[in-house]
Amino acid sequence: MNEIAFVVDSTADFPENWSSPIDIYRLPLRVRVGGTEYRDGVDIDADKLCLFMSEGHDVSTSLPSFEDIVSLFRSIQNKYRKVFVLTLSQKLSGTFNAVRMVIENLSLKNFVLLDSKGVSGKIFYVLSRLISDVMNGKNVSQQSVERYGRDCEMFFLLGSLNHLKKGGRVGKLSLHLGKLLHLKPVLRLDRDGEVCKAAIGRNDQDALEKLTKLVKAFTEDFPEYVLYGGYGSMKMKEKLTEILSKFPKCDGIARVGSTVLAHTGPDVLGVLVGKAF
Secondary structure, eight states: OEEEEEEEETTBOOOTTOOOSSEEEEEOOEEEETTEEEEBTTTBOHHHHHHHHHTTOOEEEEOOOHHHHHHHHHHHTTTEEEEEEEEOOTTTOSHHHHHHHHHHHTTOTTEEEEEOSOOBHHHHHHHHHHHHHHHTTOOOOHHHHHHHHTTEEEEEEESOSHHHHHTTOOGGGGGGHHHHTTSEEEEEEOTTSOEEEEEEESSHHHHHHHHHHHHHHHHHHOSSEEEEEEESSHHHHHHHHHHHTTSSOOOEEEEOOHHHHHHHOSOEEEEEEEEOO
């Protein structure tokens, strides 16, 4: 029996060519396009979803299917001494609770469920810290997840807030949404995993500059840092490259996955900056 494995859901975005020293399994959320349902990262990828959205198809998401959760967990339950399951924030999805029900119903004593209180690159950063802890013989707990969440910031820009509004993932923006729809806010995830406003740009270029300043402020507080970027459409990759060029290093770039894109729209870019470890 192997020692440790991790399970993350498909909203976790990994940098290209990144590899883990510990086994990692992906649990796909579901993306519905019109009347057809796809498993994120299995039956649909970012390119395919961007094409569907450009064609005007209605897009929505739902939790991983009960069958997918059970099938994955059953297949690995006897392979590892302990399996840590790290999900996206409970503030953004019911995935955590769906997974908890399966773990309880199947009496999976060696499974430990953790709320990342994040999504996308923030899950990756927290996961990387947890893997480092395992490799160094340290304990993994919800407390360590939350501590690592405080060691990073994820800022992002959207071409439009309409997808976020339609999907109901507006978080703490709800009180200001009507006004923000006509501006260019720089968004971030707070410590509980909710979307909130970090700054307001007058236009696209001003928003890019404000996001860059926010990241630079973090790097001044933590001279030893890691920096990752993420993007949806290829148009946004160009803008992301412009931001990242302002910094002496970049530790990786990820393509945002289908479930996240369904709520942000294709025109999304983000920068994750965290304390080095």
